[in-house]
Amino acid sequence: xxxxxxxxxxxxxxxxxxxxxxxxxxxxxxxxxxxxxxxxxxxxxxxxxxxxxxxxxxxxxxxxxxxxxxxxxxxxxxxxxxxxxxxxxxxxxxxxxxxxxxxxxxxxxxxxxxxxxxxxxxxxxxxxxxxxxxxxxxxxxxxxxxxxxxxxxxxxxxxxxxxxxxxxxxxxxxxxxxxxxxxxxxxxxxxxxxxxxxxxxxxxxxxxxxxxxxxxxxxxxxxxxxxxxxxxxxxxxxxxxxxxxxxxxxxxxxxxxxxxxxxxxxxxxxxxxxxxxxxxxxxxxxxxxxxxxxxxxxxxxxxxxxxxxxxxxxxxxxxxxxxxxxxxxxxxxxxxxxxxxxxxxxxxxxxxxxxxxxxxxxxxxxxxxxxxxxxxxxxxxxxxxxxxxxxxxxxxxxxxxxxxxxxxx
Amino acid sequence: xxxxxxxxxxxxxxxxxxxxxxxxxxxxxxxxxxxxxxxxxxxxxxxxxxxxxxxxxxxxxxxxxxxxxxxxxxxxxxxxxxxxxxxxxxxxxxxxxxxxxxxxxxxxxxxxxxxxxxxxxxxxxxxxxxxxxxxxxxxxxxxxxxxxxxxxxxxxxxxxxxxxxxxxxxxxxxxxxxxxxxxxxxxxxxxxxxxxxxxxxxxxxxxxxxxxxxxxxxxxxxxxxxxxxxxxxxxxxxxxxxxxxxxxxxxxxxxxxxxxxxx
Numbered sequence: 001x002x003x004x005x006x007x008x009x010x011x012x013x014x015x016x017x018x019x020x021x022x023x024x025x026x027x028x029x030x031x032x033x034x035x036x037x038x039x040x041x042x043x044x045x046x047x048x049x050x051x052x053x054x055x056x057x058x059x060x061x062x063x064x065x066x067x068x069x070x071x072x073x074x075x076x077x078x079x080x081x082x083x084x085x086x087x088x089x090x091x092x093x094x095x096x097x098x099x100x101x102x103x104x105x106x107x108x109x110x111x112x113x114x115x116x117x118x119x120x121x122x123x124x125x126x127x128x129x130x131x132x133x134x135x136x137x138x139x140x141x142x143x144x145x146x147x148x149x150x151x152x153x154x155x156x157x158x159x160x161x162x163x164x165x166x167x168x169x170x171x172x173x174x175x176x177x178x179x180x181x182x183x184x185x186x187x188x189x190x191x192x193x194x195x196x197x198x199x200x201x202x203x204x205x206x207x208x209x210x211x212x213x214x215x216x217x218x219x220x221x222x223x224x225x226x227x228x229x230x231x232x233x234x235x236x237x238x239x240x241x242x243x244x245x246x247x248x249x250x251x252x253x254x255x256x257x258x259x260x261x262x263x264x265x266x267x268x269x270x271x272x273x274x275x276x277x278x279x280x281x282x283x284x285x286x287x288x289x290x291x292x293x294x295x296x297x298x299x300x301x302x303x304x305x306x307x308x309x310x311x312x313x314x315x316x317x318x319x320x321x322x323x324x325x326x327x328x329x330x331x332x333x334x335x336x337x338x339x340x341x342x343x344x345x346x347x348x349x350x351x352x353x354x355x356x357x358x359x360x361x362x363x364x365x366x367x368x369x370x371x372x373x374x375x376x377x378x379x380x381x382x383x384x385x386x387x388x389x390x391x392x393x394x395x396x397x398x399x400x401x402x403x404x405x406x407x408x409x
Numbered sequence: 410x411x412x413x414x415x416x417x418x419x420x421x422x423x424x425x426x427x428x429x430x431x432x433x434x435x436x437x438x439x440x441x442x443x444x445x446x447x448x449x450x451x452x453x454x455x456x457x458x459x460x461x462x463x464x465x466x467x468x469x470x471x472x473x474x475x476x477x478x479x480x481x482x483x484x485x486x487x488x489x490x491x492x493x494x495x496x497x498x499x500x501x502x503x504x505x506x507x508x509x510x511x512x513x514x515x516x517x518x519x520x521x522x523x524x525x526x527x528x529x530x531x532x533x534x535x536x537x538x539x540x541x542x543x544x545x546x547x548x549x550x551x552x553x554x555x556x557x558x559x560x561x562x563x564x565x566x567x568x569x570x571x572x573x574x575x576x577x578x579x580x581x582x583x584x585x586x587x588x589x590x591x592x593x594x595x596x597x598x599x600x601x602x603x604x605x606x607x608x609x610x611x612x613x614x615x616x617x618x619x620x621x622x623x624x625x626x627x628x629x630x631x632x633x634x635x636x637x638x639x640x641x642x643x644x645x646x647x648x649x650x651x652x653x654x655x656x657x658x659x660x661x662x663x664x665x666x667x668x669x670x671x672x
Contacts, residue, residue, distance in 0.1 A: 272415070274527075275527075315412070317510075319547055322412045322414055322415070365528065366528060366530040366532070366536075401539070401542040401546065402542060402602075405604075406602075408546065408553075409599055
């Protein structure tokens with residue numbers, strides 16, 4: 001740290017302390033603390049605590065391991081928990097500079113929106129989050145005439161693997177690996193899978209435009225947990241910015257057995273197609289509900305004119321378990337490298353031959369692939385895999401395997 | 410019953426195995442148990458079909474597949490095997506490089522090991538390389554668990570996330586084969602892929618672990634270091650020794666109790 005920088009701190013401190021302490025004195029104290037290997041920020045804090053003990057901190061100024069904290073904030077959430085006869089209040093308070101979670105066993109009969117003054121608190125980290133602790137001898141008082149109009153809620157930055165079921169106000173960078181648009185009650189809903197270099201997560205976005213393959217920065221999303229799986233929700237208040245560069249996505253391969261055991265529904269798997277099922281081929285669907293029909297009769301919509309479609313089914317095995325993969329029209333078109341018209345033509349020109357199954361076998365049978373898929377477990381012994389992305393193993397993947405082996409032995 | 414997974418396994422391990430005794434139930438699945446604790450019904454193998462024999466008045470085919478570590482005996486039956494498999498094996502002229510999936514069974518008085526082919530295709534050397542790497546990685550994984558099983562309690566391994574089923578097979582293999590021959594197996598793999606026999610310096614490994622497990626800059630937790638070191642094949646007492654030595658030599662320090670940080 002050079003003299004110029006120190007001078008800036010001295011200048012700040014001089015102003016902050018209303019000139020009560022001479023710059024010369026401040027410079028001397030500052031250098032002493034610095035020589036004890038404290039960071040300049042910490043030194044500034046120590047000096048302020050000594051010479052201006054009662055000062056009110058903005059919430060954004062609260063740092064780790066501070067004592068005698070005096071601050072004023074608006075209660076954003078508050079809840080009371082009772083356990084073994086102990087009453088604990090916890091919640092979040094904020095002002096225009098930031099927010100902080102608080103915890104106390106003091107009585108705090110306040111509600112959301114109240115502005116409170118807290119004196120003699122202290123701060124510290126718990127579970128990776130900076131928190132404000134209010135002690136028995138702290139002062140807590142509601143301020144009726146003090147208004148805080150705007151609270152700066154700074155989203156916390158997460159990598160995808162760190163998002164938990166309880167995570168709120170999430171900021172994350174992600175690439176959309178798969179997206180599907182639907183309309184529910186007049187609201188546009190995009191759901192799919194997003195990923196970064198730490199993992200993947202299923203998401204649902206309301207009235208937002210998110211396109212497959214594009215990368216975004218998302219601010220203010222929240223997570224929820226359903227049946228042990230974590231989902232990311234992007235609602236109308238979430239801010240979304242499209243990024244010009246791609247967020248790198250780590251294709252961390254997990255085994256099917258790990259996925260089944262841990263309840264991870266979506267991920268990259270690597271394996272081989274061991275069998276193509278006989279019922280791969282053309283199918284007829286009800287034009288209304290898209291159900292697969294046996295004839296021209298839909299159980300729900302009666303006599304209909306069915307629409308043609310194509311489906312493929314195959315057994316995918318990664319050495320730890322196997323599941324049934326279903327290829328819908330899009331995947332079939334890209335695997336067979338033919339559009340639907342050409343597939344139809346191929347069937348018509350080879351009557352009596354299960355040509356679709358044979359073509360599918362030619363392309364995928366006993367060949368290694370990486371797939372991004374979602375497992376739906378029917379029962380313990382059987383599950384389907386819906387495929388979002390599929391790609392053959394190439395030289396790149398082969399060298400990755402080689403490296404992995406080298407690292408293991 | 411869940412569909413049996415197709416184990417990627419080398420011939421030298423496949424042949425170093427025993428049949429799992431049957432309990433006498435109807436339609437019982439055939440299993441073999443290998444020295445490294447793989448309990449196998451279905452396999453995925455790759456190699457060269459060296460020769461084939463059509464026997465029993467053109468109703469049965471046997472063949473030998475060489476995967477460069479040893480040979481597998483394979484078979485197909487005109488009446489029971491898929492037509493596609495039968496006609497493929499019937500028509501080929503060895504040598505042919507193949508990838509195949511099949512189920513283990515025993516045949517003859519001497520209970521020879523045999524793979525009944527379910528699906529087979531000719532493949533190129535790229536696919537064979539891929540298969541060899543997968544098989545090697547899977548085998549090293551098994552060796553890793555086996556090493557742990559030799560030094561740690563089963564409950565501890567369950568907590569580390571290994572499945573009950575795989576652990577049961579591993580412990581059964583230890584009991585049955587007595588000598589686990591781990592070193593010989595590892596040597597075979599290293600030779601196969603031209604990996605030098607040079608051992609990594611154990612102190613470097615632990616030092617690297619302490620560095621990489623220091624997620625928040627405050628240091629790595631002792632339990633995390635031990636947990637990961639066990640997976641690398643260390644014994645707990647050895648880890649303690651190394652940590653002490655690193656502390657003594659001033660390469661790491663202990664900012665708070667049981668937290669270590671690289672200097």
